[in-house]
Amino acid sequence: MSATGQSIKDIEEEIVQEFEVFDDWMDKYNYLIELSKDMPAIDNKFKTDEYLIRGCQSKVWLNASLEGDKVIFTADSDAIITKGIISLLIRILSHKTPDEIINTELSFVDRIGLKENLSPTRSNGLLSMIKQMKLYALAYKTKLNQTKQ
């Protein structure tokens, strides 16, 4: 669903629209729970400490790989709401070029009313996850530049 060539902005708009139909938090959370179930599973070999992003509350595992000039992310979390939000992050940032990932300022979390989930005080690993996604993108950018030379 994210490999359709849509821009990051387009996917963010799409997600915001999806969430607009929900009147209350309960519907939003239920939707996140559904999304978490539909998310492609991360390969178990990546569910190790090496791929772990430590939040105080919930754990997040993240792996990245390069396909052509696009970065592919897979991830998982032991908490469901966190996992639901991760699925949105992956939908937006996976299958994008390193430059697209590095230069994006995500606005959808705020706009769909889940801002508190990205608060540094929540320490659920999501903020660190975004940071880590960008670091992967940066590393792949360097790698791609080297192969070009």
Add this chain to the structure above:
Amino acid sequence: MNLDVERIRQDFPILKRQVHNHPLVYLDNAATSQKPLAVLNSMNEFYTTINSNIHRGVHYLSDLATESYENARKTTKNFINARSDREIIFTSGTTASINLVAYSFGERYINEDDEIILSVMEHHSNIIPWQLMAERKKAVIRVIPVNDNGELVLEELEKLISKKTKIIAVTHISNTLGTVNPVSEIIKKAHSQGIPVLLDGAQAVQHGTVDVRELDCDFYVFSGHKIYGPTGIGVLYGKEELLSQLPPYQGGGDMIDNVTFAGSTFNVLPFKFEAGTTNFAGAVGMAAALDYFSNTGIDSIVSYENDLLKYVYEKLSRIDGLTLFGKSASRIPVFSFILDHIHPYDTGMVLDKLGIAVRTGTHCNQPLMDRFGLPGTVRASFCFYNTFAEADALIDGIMKVKQMFG
């Protein structure tokens, strides 16, 4: 005397507020408690009419401020039944008090290969200061285990005590399990070998009467903010003969007698351990909290909290798939639990949306979580201003969580 909880709730303005369009159900009292008007007003009055630095000025307000601060010390002394004002050191809280003892006691009495006994259920604040000291002194930390009910295994303590044991530091009541530890027994065992005992009272002073003379503990520490007082103020009680043997912890103003570059001499107890400008307004607020707590009636509070405890325990026990940790018969209304396969964080997030404040995570208790093989728990901690209706709201909230994630 029965507690009029509805009237008591009027004393705590914050309890009237809404959270996410629901009436606030505040069940995070083990983290920090709310403040009654008596405390807020006392601090407001202090700042608006008395504020001045203590122990220093020749002027009128400084005298008044000093008097307020020293009266707060007397109130605290009476509250825990210490022998003398000199045994009450004001600190910034429980953590600071333990750091002080670990440092100063360690400097004076602990040498290489000496041993310190803690327990698995200690808050990190009663582990790390000792670890830092043990590292400095090349001392060893021994640990009292916890059984499946969340109780200390005292038979193991007997095996741990040896000629090398220099101090035992244990919590009076577990912040995660709610277990009230058999501290009198621990103290008797320790004293029979001449070993002093520090009790971490952070979760205890607000749930009953603490009498340090009756307990005969050597050190007792607690925080103001958990007993309805302000943050940033706490207490170290120590027996005078012991405190007077310890070197100062921090240096600065107020703790000195005479200062020269050739060497300095230190003030007498309790000032020797109160370097710099202390949180004197906080001490005044805490004393107001202790008075409020005592005047409300500690026996009535304990009796009400026990009723609440039985009610919640019974209700939680009946929920399918809910596992409660800490099943000691001797306990306070602090409940740590997990729901089936549901992550504590998910549970906490949904409860929050229902206006119910609980804590999720490891509760600064990682060794205890490891003991039970848990990534964390949900903790609901009640106190005397919580109602049976709020307990029902928690139960309904848990059912909602089960429905959403089940």
